[in-house]
Amino acid sequence: MFPERVRNATSKTASYTSTGCAKFYRFIRSAMWIGASSFVILAVPIVFEQERYNMEQQQQQHQRQLLLGPNAAVSNTPNSMGMVPPPPPQ
Template sequence: MSAIDWEHVPDEELEETLWERFEGLSEMFPSFLQKFVTGTVDWTKWSASTGFWLTRNAVWIAATSSLILFMPYIIEKERSDLEKTQVAQQRQLLLGPAAAVQAAKSPQQH
């Protein structure tokens, strides 16, 4: 197999990917700058993924905690509202529609 003489290959026949061009451009910068840019990119990726992980966990903790803390209140309020509705319906059956309207306007005292 013969070696290719790249000097005699026309430019139109040369195809390089974007990544190959990028690597070729990176060779013109000093190594300390390459290391600095690589370190900055790595740190940015790490901080973004860690930030996403922390945010995701914080949202999960806040959502589940608020659900656990407020669910008993919500259930009790619904139960109380249902009980008041049932009492109003019983009054309406026993005393007529005017009694139910009057009971809704004035709060019951127990």
């Protein structure tokens, strides 16, 4: 029904499209695997360490609040320890 030239062109186009999609799929699959495994190896330990650091800070703040009162947790200066400075000499 169609000329041989049109059939050949359509066949080649379909073949190239199919091959291109398969190669693109393999590339994307490999890229996603590399990206995901790199993230797990490089970034997840940093996230865990940051969370551990935050937990330690919260525990220290809680201990300060228990020992020195509720105002000690708010003031984060290491020298004051939540205490009011002494009045100036007269």
